[in-house]
Amino acid sequence: MTGLCYIPQDLYNPSKNSSRLISAPSRSTLAQQKGFNPLEEKTRENMSLHNELRLTRQLCDAVIRVDGAEFSVHKLVLCKCSPYFRALFSRWSTPACATFDIPGVTPYQMCFIIDFAYTGYVPLTNVNAEELFIMADHFGISGLLQACSDFLEKHLSALNCIQIWKLTYTFYHPELRDKAFLYLLRHFEEVVSTCGDFLLLSAQSLAEIVGSDQLIVKREEIVYEAILKWMNYAPEERKEYSSLLFPKVRLAWMSPKYLRENVNEREFVESIPELQAMYFQSLKIIPDHWRETSYRSFICPTLEKARVPPALMLAIGGWTERGPTSLIEAYESNTEYWKRAPMTTETPLICHGSVFLNGSVYLVGGCVNQFNAVHRFDLASMTWHEASPMHSKRCFVSVTVMNGFIYAMGGCNGPQRLNTVERYDPRSNQWTLVSSMHEKRSGASCTTLNGRVYVCGGFNGSQFLSTAEVYNPDTDQWTMIANMSSKRSRLGVAAFGEYIFAVGGFDGVSRLNTVEAYNVSTKTWCKIPSMKKKRSNFGISVMDDLLFAVGGFDGVSTISDVEFYDIKANMWVKANGMKMSRSHLSCCVVDRLYNTAYFADHPNSPQLNHLPSDKEEETEQ
Known part of the structure; x- marks a missing residue:
């Protein structure tokens, strides 16, 4: 069971010990809106009771210690929330042990983890969502991990989608990774122009992006110019990746004028035999393509394959x-x-x-x-x-x-x-x-x-x-x-x-x-x-x-x-x-x-012919 408290940054500042929280219903509450569930109602009552006992330090049987800060807790509650705590209390310590030092986490983060274990809520902001996502992954708290994932997905933007995409490779969460990557593909032009993380992408990551059929751009020239921007950020180190990146550009969808006036002037293009052959090949076939004479297969099919339309x-x-x-x-x-x-x-x-x-x-x-x-x-x-x-x-x-x-x-x-x-x-x-x-x-x-x-x-x-x-x-x-x-x-x-x-x-x-x-x-x-x-x-x-x-x-x-x-x-x-x-x-x-x-993906499907345009019979009255 999980729930979210979405807190605007200006309304929640831990350094000021603010308690102004904007509550959203937990999943159990949402389920009850569809129909009363006695089991979920009982669970919610138990959580409320357990949290009241924790806050008054009654019947607590363990102390979690983080950098000198101590949190009185009930082992059973934390065991139900996280396999990490279950192993800590049952296998990694003796039954008599009552104080547990937890490394690799701050008191601020542990406070959220314990609050979530007892209440099913967590105050998420654009500032703490990523670090709590990492903590939830570390402690195996699936409910908190999903809550953070939902928050990050909801707040995807051109400025953070690359960072979240990379985050999900370090901390495995394929659903969020796919959502972040899809957002990146759909907002590629804005990402290139506004996101500093774009210039820090690895060559392999950039190749994955610009090579995707689902990359949404109004003009293929945008893809070409994005690669140039990335390469010019560190030209000497990145020149070697030209043969990896430029073949991903769908040259057949660039205007012949742009190809003549821009692409041919780039020295590094002429210095790469594979790309030079591809370029001259394109100049031969693109005029036919732009005259709409046919959708015939080009000599190099990857040049003419259209990207998915937005x-x-x-x-x-x-x-x-x-x-x-x-x-x-x-x-x-x-x-x-x-x-x-x-x-x-x-x-x-x-x-x-x-x-x-x-x-x-x-x-x-x-x-x-x-x-x-x-x-x-x-x-x-x-x-x-x-x-x-x-x-x-x-x-x-x-x-x-x-x-x-x-x-x-x-x-x-x-x-x-x-x-x-x-x-x-x-x-x-x-x-x-x-x-x-x-x-x-x-x-x-x-x-x-x-x-x-x-x-x-x-x-x-x-x-x-x-x-x-x-x-x-x-x-x-x-x-x-x-x-x-x-x-x-x-x-x-x-x-x-x-x-x-x-x-x-x-x-x-x-x-x-x-x-x-x-x-x-x-x-x-x-x-x-x-x-x-x-x-x-x-x-x-x-x-x-x-x-x-x-x-x-x-x-x-x-x-x-x-x-x-x-x-x-x-x-x-x-x-x-x-x-x-x-x-x-x-x-x-x-x-x-x-x-x-x-x-x-139906360029070679049978095309419809224009029907005879005789006068249409219609009645306005």
């Missing part, structure tokens, strides 16, 4: 010239390519919503099967599961995630447009009705920002809407906000920065490429540069600080075109298009997955 944008289902589809495409943020995903929806889907929550993709509503059906795809196990259906059938539904819940708004149940809203709790697998919107809306779009749900535009059965409203879950109330400058149905809405973006759509006459953004502070809409392509019924997502508009219908045909808005440059940029033209699709971004390599 995130994937999924384009799910939709309407094609051949009808509804169940196919899913994945856009990799690091390679900027679309690939056929290794799974499909169970049935073809159009006019549905999709969201990513707790490692699963949820598909909500739609117009092909039951309008109220909800399906969940578990990305860890790669399996589909049927979730509880919604209360209402919803086609052209608006779906978003906030505070661990899925919200489904409006839509069309066949004959009627809806203003009703329901919320899904994945823990209970139940949908609950919440307050209805002021407007009936199908073909609207929604997003969340700062703990609020925003829904914009749509069609109410007779009118195309420019109205928008916001939902406050604390009061369970919808409030109208300022109208958009244009009527928009089948639009895309996304939170980007501190704004709510309303993109494209259909105004009842034509498809739109205009964009406007709602400032939640000033409560006003402002104009944003227009998209390159007019579109409605498209997918929208934010990934890597870019706002993507995916596919859709341009008024003439279903399209595969993709573009993104760069908020820093204040402009729309054309991106690589999907392999399939489709509209009425949905998009969502998945990240923080352990198996994204499974999605990314």
